[in-house]
Amino acid sequence: MPELPEVETVRRTLNELIRGKRIERVTVSLPRIIQRPHEPEIFAAALAGHTIESVERRGKFLRILLDGLVLVSHLRMEGRYGVYEADEPVELHTHVRFHFEDGTELRYKDVRQFGTMHLFAPGEDLVLPPLNKLGIEPLNKEFTLQAFKKEVAHRSTKIKPLLLNQEYIVGLGNIYVDEALFTAGIHPERTADSIKPAEWTKLHEAIRATLSRAVDAGGSSIKSYVNGQGEMGMFQHELLIYGRKNEPCRKCGASIDKTVVGGRGTHICLKCQPFPKKRGSNAAKPASK
Template identity: 55%
Template structure:
């Protein structure tokens, strides 16, 4: 599933590809992608004549701002956008096409059909699900160490489970949670409330640093991810633990282990990320 760095990279490439284009018509061949309360025909009719003015991001969601609407799109596991010409063959996994007045087409392709699109009147998108309950952006002033301390102190859930919950901070998924926890030296099964203030400060820093570096590298291509221009990410070359089960730790050479935390496969270093709870806060 694309996480913040991948979605941000897609956003940046889409800005280059479709900003300022006018939608002539829309086709939808997999109606379940379009979420209520807007029906498919309403979705298609509303976007006719709309100009794409801005493309934003909230956590793992893309937001297409048109003249009057905000289209909130989640790529889920395999969703992908690309700009095409009419001469190019339409792939069988293409489920939504935005036809522009200049003859080009923005196609949404999704092999597993898990992606979603919500349409709101502009200005209402942040007050409604799926965006209304999201936590702060990791690069924002709202995401402070103090906020982390307050939220983590309130729960005995594992720290990995808490970080995957988009209410503490948005944009983190399996890849970058594993990486940030490794760099912070924190075992993924540690109770969130057991972290010391020092550990929280380090973790806060590593979350921001890891995501910053991943964005700079265009995200991680570990399965099928490419940006909207068909380019792969390069941060997978920098990964310390994710996807490296059984390999040597880049820091201490110990064998990396895989466990399941909160239903998610998790790779960690048993030496660099000891489970023992720190005694002083």
């Protein structure tokens, strides 16, 4: 699933490609992609004649702002957008096409068919599902160390599932949580309330630095991710731990392990991310591999 850096890259690309374009009509080939309104015919009719003003992001969601409407889109596992000339062949698994008056099209392709689109009046999108319960943005100025700790530091939950929970901090997925925890030297099965003040500082800095570097590199193309121009991200070449099971750690040379934490495959260097030897009552025992 695309995480914050990938969605941010798509946002930036689409902003360059479709801002200012006027929608002539919309074709929906897979109705279940359209979540609000539920009738694809009403969705298509509502968008006709509107102009795209900008593309923004909230967590892993795209917010396409039009004159009088907001389209909220989630790419889920393998959704992708691309801009094409109207006479170009339509690829398999293309489910929604936005036909522009200038003869180009914005096409949404989704092999897994898990993506969603919601249409709102301006302002409604931020107070109704699916955006209304999202947490703080880790690359915004509001993501201070104090705000970060207020959200999660007091909880007895394991730190990795907490960081994956979009109600606390948005945009983080499996790749970047593994990377940030490794950079901060924190075992993913530590409970949040067992993490010390200096470690919170390291983790806060690691999250911001990891995401910033990933955005600069255009995201990570681990599976099928490409931006709106069909270009791959390059951050996968800079990953320190994710996807490197049994390879030597770039810091210490020890072999990287892979286990399951909170139902997610998790990469760990047990030398760089040791579980504390003195475990208090709030510390959970690491899961066996």
